[in-house]
Structure formats: C-alpha cells, structure tokens
Amino acid sequence: MIEHAQCYNWAASENQRTAFDTLVGAYPQGGCMKLTAQDIADVARLSRLELTEEEKETLAGHINRLLEHFEKLQQLDTEAVEPTSHVIPVFNVFRKDEPGESLPVNDVLANAPDVADDCFVVPRVVET
Amino acid sequence: MAEYEPIIGMEVHVELQTRSKMFCSCEVAFGGEPNTRCCPVCLGLPGSLPVINEKAVEYMARAALALNCTILPQCIFHRKNYYYPDLPKNYQISQYDYPLGVNGWVEILAGGRSKKIAIRRVHMEEDTGKLLHVSGNRSYVDYNRSGVPLMEIVTQNPPPEGLDQIESAEEAREYLQRLRQILLYLGVSDVKMEEGSMRCEPNVSVRPKGQSEFGVKTEIKNLNSFRAVYLGVDYEIKRQIRVLEQGGKVVQETRRWDDERGVTVPMRSKEFEQEYRYFPDPDLVPLRFTEEWIEKLRSELPELPLAKLKRFMSDYGLAQADAEVLIDSPDLAEFYDACAVGYKDPKAVANWITTELLRLLNATGKKLNETKLTPTHLCGLLELVDGGTINRNTAKAVFEEMFTTGKTAPEIVRQKGLEQVSDEAAIESVVNRVLDANPNEVKRYRAGEIKLLSWFVGQVMRETKGKANPATVNKLLREKLES
Amino acid sequence: MTDALYELTIHEIHDLLRSKQVSAREVAESFIRRIEEVDSRVRAFITTTPEHALKQAEAVDEVLSRGDLLANPLVGIPVAIKDNMCTRGILTTCASKILYNYKPIYDATVVERLNESRAILVGKTNLDEFAMGSSTENSGFFVTRNPWNLDTVPGGSSGGSAAAVAANECAFALGSDTGGSIRQPASFCGVVGMKPTYGRVSRYGLVAFASSLDQIGPITKDVTDCAIVLNAICGKDPRDSTSLDVPVPDFTQSLRADVKGLKIGVPKEFFGFGTDPEVEDAVRSAVDLLVELGAHAEETSMPSVEYGLAVYYIIAPAECSSNLARYDGVRYGLRVAPDSGTVTRQTREAKSSIVSMFEKTREQGFGAEVKQRIMIGTYALSAGYYDAYYLKAQKVRTLLRRDFDKAFEKFDVLITPTSPTVAFGIGERADDPYAMKLADICTIPANLAGIPGISVPCGFKEELPIGLQIMARGLDEETLIRVAFTYEQHTEHHRKRPPL
Structure with a gap:
C-alpha cells in the first residue's frame, strides 16, 4: 500500500532531484501526492492493466511526481486561449461514399490468437 | 394514494x-x-x-x-x-x-x-x-x-x-x-x-x-x-x-x-x-x-410525414386512420398523392389503395416500387368505372391484372372484351331470349312473385358474361315483365 | 569498383547503379554482409530481411537492364524501416512483446511509396517500445548500441534506425518523431534526421503513439539524401485525413549553399536545460559559421518553451492511452489466458474472464514505460481531471504555437542544440526517467507546434557526435534543407563514420 508520507519522502529527497525539476518547475514545497492507492487501482482498472503491488507503488511515485510538475501549467492564464487539438488548419476532409474491396476473411483472421467458424474467439462474454 | x-x-x-x-x-x-x-x-x-x-x-x-x-x-x-x-x-x-x-x-x-x-x-x-x-x-x-x-x-x-x-x-x-x-x-x-x-x-x-x-x-x-x-x-x-x-x-x-x-x-x-x-x-x-x-440541405427536405398526414386530412378530407395508413410508407403516400391529384374523388382512391392495393401488396409480399402499377393506371381504372365502361366487380379483376402486368385498364378491358354493354338493343335481345326460355318463371313473376326479378338479372348477366350494364338490364326486364 | 558499397550515400550509390558500375544485387549483398558483420554488436535490427532484399534487388536489376527507372534516385537503395511501420507479411513489432508475432496484412503508405521507388528493404529496426523513450533502452526485446561507442545509447526512440545508418547497415532509414524520436537519435549517432511538418508525410500504417504529434521522416548520411528521401515520401494520402493536400516541392532544388540574408533566431531557452557546454559551443560555432556565410543571427526568447515538456507529457500519454487500448489479445498479437475460475457473477470486484484476459495480456505485453504513460494518459483524460490536465495542456500548446508564430515573423529559422548532451551511457539514466526525458527537451516544441526540424552533425565531444537542430515555419522544409546543406558544405562532421 502506498502511504502518503512514503511518497512525500521519496519525492522530497534532495538527492533525487534532477535537472528535470529545475526544468519543469521547482517541486512545490510541502507538496503532497495526488493519487491514492485506490486512485492508482482505479486508473489501472480503467486502463485494463493488472498491475502488481510493486508496480502500483512505483507508478504511484512516478505519476505523482509528474503531476507535481504539471502544476506548473496552472500558473499560466489560459482563460481566453483556444485549445489546440490539431496543429493543422484543415477542415472537412472526406471520402466519397464508394464501397471498395474488403479483405479476404483469411487476412482478417491472419493474426488472430483464436479462431473458429471465421470468427474471432474470446472467453465467454457474460451478458453484463 | x-x-x-x-x-x-x-x-x-x-x-x-x-x-x-x-x-x-x-x-x-x-x-x-x-x-x-x-x-x-x-x-x-x-x-x-x-x-x-x-x-x-x-x-x-x-x-x-x-x-x-x-x-x-x-x-x-x-x-x-x-x-x-x-x-x-x-x-x-x-x-x-x-x-x-x-x-x-x-x-x-x-x-x-x-x-x-x-x-x-x-x-x-x-x-x-x-x-x-x-x-x-x-x-x-x-x-x-x-x-x-x-x-x-x-x-x-x-x-x-x-x-x-x-x-x-x-x-x-x-x-x-x-x-x-x-x-x-x-x-x-x-x-x-x-x-x-x-x-x-x-x-x-x-x-x-x-x-x-x-x-x-x-x-x-x-x-x-x-x-x-x-x-x-x-x-x-x-x-x-x-x-x-x-x-x-x-x-x-x-x-x-x-x-x-x-x-x-x-x-x-x-x-x-x-x-x-x-x-x-x-x-x-x-x-x-x-x-x-x-x-x-434544408431546402431539399421532402414534405415530412406529419405534414403530409395533416394535408391529406384537410385537402382530401380523409379520416386520420386512413391518412395514417397512407403516409406510413413514403412510396404509398407519394402514390396516393399523385392519384388524389389526378382523380376527382380522393376519398374513393384512398379506399382503393387502403383495401385493394394493400391487400395485393400483402398477398404478393411485394413493395410498391416492385409492381408495375402507376397512379395513372389506378386513376384510369376508376374513370372506367365512373364512365360505366366496366362495373365494380370487373374493376377488381382488372386491378389485379394491372398490378401484375403493368397494362393500363382500358388495354385490359379491350383485350379481354370486358367493356360493360350498355347498348339497349343488344341487351334487349338477350332479355328477350331469357324471357322466352323461361315461360314458367315469367308466369310466376306476373302472378306477383316479384323477387324473381333478381333471378332474371342473374340469367342475363350470365349470358353477357357479367358485362351488361346492370341498370339497363333491370330497366328492360321490368318493362318487359310488367307490360 | 569499391568493395565497401555500404559506406556510400544514396546519391553515390545511385550514380554507380546508373552508370552500371554495380548492380542492385551487389549493393544489396554489400549491405547484407555489413549487417552480418556488425549488427551483433550494434543490434539495430529486430528483423532483417536478406532474402526479401535480394529478391527485390534482382527485380530492380531486371528493370534497370531495360533502361527503366534509371532517373529514380531510390531505385535499388537499401533502406531500414523503424519497426512501428507496417510492412505486409513482415514482422512489425513496435519492439513490444504484445506484438511479438504480428505480421501486418497491409503496407504503410510510406512503405508503399518506397516500394514504388524500388528501394530495397533490408530490415526493421529497434525502437523504444511503441516509440516511447529516448534511448531505445525501452525496447521490449534488447538494447541497441551507439555505433560510436557501444557502451552508450543511440538515442531514441528511432535508435535502431539512426544506429543502422551510422553503422552503414543501410543507406538510409525511416524513423518516426513524436517528441524528437528522429532528430535526437540522429544527433546521438552523427547522422542527418528530419521531422517534416505535421501532415507532410502520411501516417497511414505508422503504428500510432500520439497521433497529433507523430510524424515519419528520413534518417540519412547527408542532407542531399534527406532531400531525396523527402521527395519520395511526402504528399497527400487520401487514407490519412491529417495529411496535407499541398504541393510537394522538389526538395533537391533546395540543395544550394546559400544563406545570404537568412535570418537566424537563437532562442535562449533551448540552451538553459543543463546543456553541456561543449554542445553549446558547437551549436554557437555553427551559427557563427552561417553568419560568416552571410546570414544574420540574433538571440531571442520563447518563454512558453519551458512548458513544452509538461504539455508533452500530458498530451502524448493521453493520446497513447487511447491508441494503445486496442492491444487486448482479441484480434492480433499476444494473448494471455484469463485466470481459471474467474468466470464469476458480475459484482463490483469480480472480473469476467474477458476482462481478466485483457488485463493479463496488457500486463504481460507492455513494458514499464508504456504502462506508465497509459496510466498518466488515462488519468489525465478522466472526468474531473480533464480540464486541469488535458485541456490545460492543449491551451498551453496554443501559447507555444503562438510563440513560434511570433518568432517566425522575425526569423527564417531557429537554431538550437538537438539535445542538451551527447549520447549517455547505457543504463545511466534508466533509473531516472526524468533525466531521460531531458534528452527530448529541445525537440518536443517542434512537435507541439507541428513545424519541421532537422538535426545535422555539428561536432564531437570525446568521439561522440553533437547535433545541431534547425527549425523552420510549417511547410518550409526547403529552407531547412538549404541551411543544413550550406552548413554541411562547409564542414566535415558528416563525413566521419564510427570505427566499428
């Protein structure tokens, strides 16, 4: 389990500071971790990653450290700034509604780990 | 509660x-x-x-x-x-x-x-x-x-x-x-x-x-x-x-x-x-x-179903139930619209479509656009009935024929010789023949058994293969039997 | 007739092929032998394709013997392709265990274009898993070595491609660049690497890492070759909505040694990230040389650049968390069977066997760095955090673009180090992911702004190459090539090859 203090100690160790800290912003004084062990478990579940306890701990440290660095962005006033989701000023890229060739079913299934009756096979999906 | x-x-x-x-x-x-x-x-x-x-x-x-x-x-x-x-x-x-x-x-x-x-x-x-x-x-x-x-x-x-x-x-x-x-x-x-x-x-x-x-x-x-x-x-x-x-x-x-x-x-x-x-x-x-x-895009939108429903009711005097049947499929609604414009009695056409046409569509499992029927065809048929060229019963048979062959009603009527016979002379000769052949029935009618009239009509219609104008047949029989 | 054809550039090999002094088969054989000779030490390739290459070369010889295609500069030229670009029927792993056995059923558009140009594929190169990393140490399979010093990293993520070019294992290579993954390894390996403008090169068939940042580009031995390869791979692709429908110039027309009147901006922020003084010296000397040749240079400031890393480490993981969701063991790649007995009734905690399969497959298939980025990205996109992280990052990305727009109102190009340091030792930064990320600090801004950048060799520190980064306005690769070419014409750094 990841404890609050443990994370704080880990991150606050002067020796472990790197140029990264100076770069993306000084480590906030008295900064505390954002993600709890439950958060990490939830994010892992959302990401479909079955993490080991050890991984969860390492990741918690890394992610919290990054999140602290992201805090730097909050200093900037972006109230009136449009977000950039595309760097290119392009709109309305379409294709014509013309049917083309589909793949032969053998190609479709070529890399499938499990196949039967020209279908991909998965463990039974419970009606949820 | x-x-x-x-x-x-x-x-x-x-x-x-x-x-x-x-x-x-x-x-x-x-x-x-x-x-x-x-x-x-x-x-x-x-x-x-x-x-x-x-x-x-x-x-x-x-x-x-x-x-x-x-x-x-x-x-x-x-x-x-x-x-x-x-x-x-x-x-x-x-x-x-x-x-x-x-x-x-x-x-x-x-x-x-x-x-x-x-x-x-x-x-x-x-x-x-x-x-x-x-x-x-x-x-x-x-x-x-x-x-x-x-x-x-x-x-x-x-x-x-x-x-x-x-x-x-x-x-x-x-x-x-x-x-x-x-x-x-x-x-x-x-x-x-x-x-x-x-x-x-x-x-x-x-x-x-x-x-x-x-x-x-x-x-x-x-x-x-x-x-x-x-x-x-x-x-x-x-x-x-x-x-x-x-x-x-x-x-x-x-x-x-x-x-x-x-x-x-x-x-x-x-x-x-x-x-x-x-x-x-x-x-x-x-x-x-x-x-x-x-x-x-907006200007290209077709008339939408509910607007059509309301228009069918107000312009053509249809009951909502009939209008609902007609607008349920855009094909049928369009077909009806064309008929209703091309024919004097929109309610009568609606009736034909909701009964005869839908019956045939159901029976054959066809969609309207898969048949050879056109609004002009249907209007043409109804006009033949109105003009006395064919009678109602013949019309149903003609309609079925139109539905499958795509021929027009006058065409079918002509080819099969289904025109209603309204010529008095022609009918009169058949009437005379029927009366001559059934002297007993004539006697009974004249003795007061007037319900036999419909029997005589049936005989004349059989002789004319159903084409005789029923009104004329009635009129002539009465004249002859009651003279 | 040289016995070391593998040492030559594209244009040199082309001249020999064209004048029939060598055959494509001889060229291919030379590179295949070279790979056999050095790759056990460099380890640039995940897959080599010698048989495929010889077959292609023989076909090329036949075409050439008929006198066809002689003018096409890539005919018969051996190429290595980063293993995150789909090659039909040839293993494409992204250096990930999750795709350890994946053979695409289609060619990436760039691969198609190289095939049409009749280039010869000699193999697929190593990378940081799914292109996430700066040293190629994050490969799910093995570490690639820097040919200049086998104890140092080749950079990354296109480390295999850069090392293969530097080690003469191919005449040129393709890399992909999301935050510097072409330019930084090119810099570490002493070769030329360009990230074109976002949208110049089709991404169709490039296995996505961060879709709004990824761009394919060439890694070559000199600037001339860079222009030649760009000519072959740029252009609108109807299969990629983000590929730009703009005319593609003949980039070889920009191979002119002429920088008279050129306005160079030197943004000071790019020198502030713990930059090695020798790197800074080399870059400043390069600027001085260009000034001597007639350019004007001026120091400038781009304040938002210091936010680049934070913005990048939100946007790239966010996109990656979604892009990598498809690796679940259903349709291709690794599948790890679910735990037996997990077929339980749905409760809040219990897992269905399908979820268990997903989780085990991804747990075993992905490496630590990939998992970390998926986790950060998933978190940053979560409701409640979206505005604070993802949206904020997108907004700061806008500020950064504005800074570049402003700079390019005044300057034709911006010159910076490609990376603050030269290649570092293998394992040296493995325990310090943040120090690792520093290697990309100078290259990330160009990806965020979508503009083109090139890295060319500009000196050495203790036998390790130093890279000079030149950036230009969007779609102005021509100026990049002209400036880089001018610099190259007056220096010898690019002629040096590692002593393997």
Missing part, C-alpha cells in the same frame, strides 16, 4: 443506409458471412486511420434538420474510450461537446393532443461489431457491423420552454414511429427494428404528480419492436409505481425486456457513471458547415 406520472427519455440509434462504412470503404449490408466486410480500418489494425464518409455526414445533417435541430457551425469527432471485445479499437469514434445537431423536436399526435417532443442532440458515431454467444465458455466476434455509420438521437428531459416530453408508453411508441417515418422519408436508413438498424433504449422514471424533480430512472434494453417498446415501457412504469406504492425505492439500473415473459429484469447496476474519457480524435479534422450548405 398519490397519483404518479411517468417520464420517459429515449436514446435511439439508427444505422445509416450509406453504401460504405463511416470511416472506411467496406460495404454496408445486413447479414452475410462473418468477417467478410472488414478492412484494416474497421478492424482497428495498428496504423490504420479513419476517413469520414461525406454522404454519411450529409445524411445525418438532413436528419438533424428534419428533426428541427440546429446544425452547429463546427462539429468534432471525439473518442469514447471503453473496453469491449466488439469494439476493435477499444474506443468508439463518436461525438461529445460538438455534436452535429442540437435542440430539435419531433411532433407526435398523442391521441389528438399534438406534442413536440424535445430532442437534445443528434450525433454521429460508428457501430460496433457483434458478439455471438455460442455454447460453452466461448464467444465469437464478427466485425462486419463494425464502423457502420450510426446516428444517435437523444430526447431532452425536462424539455425547454414550449416543448414537451414523453409521458406514456403510447407516446414512447408514437415518438419512435414518427421518428422512423421521418427517417424513412429522408431515405437515410431502412429503420428496421427487427434487423437492428433502429435500436431504442428508453429510460423510465415516475414521480408523484406535482413533484418537480425526477424520480430514479431505469434504462430498458432488448426492445426489438414497436410493440416491445410499448409493452416494456408500460411494464416498467407500472412496476415502478408498484414499488413506490409498497414503500420501496426504485433502483437506478439497466433492465432487460424479456419478451416471452413480458417483464423487465435487472441487468447491471449503474451505481457509478462509466468513465469514457472523451477527447477530440486527433486522427480526424473538424467539420465546418457553411450556412449555404445547411440551407441547401
């Missing part, structure tokens, strides 16, 4: 009838062998990229306009992230805060009280593949349906000022039927609930009358017909009222309609909201629509 009022929200998905899929050129079709309409894009293979089908956008924009929505000037595709084996990328390309259309409505008649059901949004997305549950501990996945263009139409509860919400199972069904009619008229989908090209997930809540906040809602799945929607919603309303009346609490959940048992059963708990992590799809660029383009 408190009285309860139900409130129903509708989330409807409609598959578009484009030729190719939403983001790739695989064909859109129903059925077929599994995994035969797939390519790197709709299989979500590494490195593949989506490209938007222009026609699909146009279809959905048309639908949005027909549903009285505002088309937003900018429209963005988002990724909706969730894991499911029928979703090949484990995200669905959908829309979030920049949908295609917003703030529309669909009018329903609601048993005489017209209501405008508020629509919150119309958005574009891609369909998922299909999971086939086979016996044992395995499931099969078929991606033929993956990437088929899908339109989502969501109602708004509570509705904004001036608009309404769905408040009964009947209204839920009518809303869905009106929606289906509109989309059918636009020609953007075949909207078949049984084949899944129209899918509906209503959510239902009830609250004591007078209470302004909503009750806890449940969502119903597995409704595959209009009937099921009606029954499922009706069941759920009654179930919830029963729960509340017994002092219980309605649980927020998804329930499955069991058509055989006629009940809804709980599926999964919806305690906590799904976390879909929407964000703009970086593989697609935004869409921007010009006012001209939107106006062009």
